[in-house]
Amino acid sequence: MLDPELPAEYEELRKTVEEFAHTEVAPVIGDYYERHAFPYPLVASMGRMGLFGLPYPEEYGGMGGDYFALCLALEELARVDSSVAITLEAGVSLGSMPVYRFGTEEQKQRWLPELCAGERLGAFGLTEPGGGSDAGATKTRAALTDGSWLINGSKSFITNSGTDITSLVTVTAVTGPEQDGRKEISSIIVPSGTPGFTVEPGYSKVGWCASDTHGLSFEDCRVPEENLLGERGRGYAQFLRILDEGRIAIAALATGLAQGCVDESLRYARERAAFGRQIEQYQAIQFKIADMEARAHTARLAYRHAAALLITGKPFKKQAAIAKLVASNAAMDNAREATQIFGGYGFMNEFPVGRFYRDAKILEIGEGTSEVQRLLIARDLGLPA
Known part of the structure; x- marks a missing residue:
């Protein structure tokens, strides 16, 4: 999964979600965001696309995919908007995954089909x-x-x-x-x-x-x-397992936000002129964007490694914590730098980087704070609790 060239089925999914994010989410999400309104039509569309059923078997209404596929979808959504991405992430890795991992066959048959279809959350x-x-x-x-x-x-x-x-x-x-x-x-x-x-x-x-x-x-x-x-x-142990998996998904979402900051900064740097030149020509801007790309790339490698371990049945707890820590830091740092590149416009909600900046901080808190991730990594290394 660390090969930059994704297998065909994964690449097809990635492109499909990328197109959906840019053609259906991007034009309308700002209005939902400003009104603090839940985007029911977008959720319904994601349901019809099968995104809520990505990692589940077809017998429960799923798509027969895996957790890696879910992470790819989350990254592409978060490159455009994190509210939509977290709705999918929480709906799958937190909402339906406990039923799938620990439920009886009767519970799975009762609850999963509607959850996989995105008809219910x-x-x-x-x-x-x-x-x-x-x-x-x-x-x-x-x-x-x-x-x-x-x-x-x-x-x-x-x-x-x-x-x-x-x-x-x-x-x-x-x-x-x-x-x-x-x-x-x-x-x-x-x-x-x-x-x-x-x-x-x-x-x-x-x-x-x-x-x-x-x-x-x-x-x-x-x-x-x-x-x-x-x-x-066993409820506490069950939820810890769910959180371990969920940290990989959050890392994918954070990677998407970090990459979205690169996307928007490149576009703006090519359009914006200052002191007689496009600001993309200034080395200060170039270095900022280069550092942002490096962070997003590193975060992507980290979450993909953790996801690959998960879907192949290998221990992944430490790698999930590393991915979550690295990716959330990348999201926060890139959001700050993107806002700086945009200047005053970065402080305006009409521009995506304003949303990115507001959305980034929770990634260092939710599903285990950065401090908790460091504790998990330290304990895996054998350091005393």
Whole structure:
């Protein structure tokens, strides 16, 4: 997968998504972004293209592809807009992947076809108001009574959780104590509209303004016992696996944003004149763009390596952390430099680099902060916890 020449089927997918991003997303996404509106028509188009089903078998309504294919799609979308890209990323790697990885056959048959078709979205309820990076500090509780789970608690910053097409949220909850006294944490599927499950008003965000993000609350929310996802007490381990995979997807998205900054800066440098010359002729601008391209290239190599390990069944945890760290840094640095190249226009939301700058910072925070990635890398190297 590190060969710069992609196999034909991957290259065909990449070109298809690239064309979609430039012809359908780019002309309209600025308006959605400014209105903080969810782009339902674009999501429906991605569903018809099969993007939400890319890594899943055809028996569940998927495209029979793999995680590498998903990452290619995310990179191309994020070169144009990250709100659309994160909707796909969260819908697949966080929304439907837990059901696919850990669900029973009945759960897969019930939930995956609509999720793979993009007709419905799933969400991933891990983060809580008092526990972001410290996911083990889960306070949401679920008690098994009379054949049902009774859930009480809250979640924060949950993507795709409040759209009109959201069908489920998979939540972590404390379901009892372990024998060693630690919390027993399990994963439970909560369908949208379940009594006692409340989607809080959407956040006012710095970036990702055309994506859907809400807090969630559960007050005596009752779901059937069979909504347990995977083995009881394995919820924390399951979600850590999902996060490891998701970091590769976020790295692909961040790479796309970093490359989008290069694309826009090249275009602007060829159009903009200052002191009698196009600014592309100034070495200061050339060096900025060269450094930006180097960052995007390095980030691409990192996420593709991690994705290749994942789809071939090899250990990938450290490589996923490296990819996420390198790519998110590249996105943030490139967004800052692109804004500088654009000058005053870079501070205007009408130009894509303004969105890129606003969208980049969350990539150093979501699905594991940069500090968490460094911890994971250090521990893999054998350094003490």
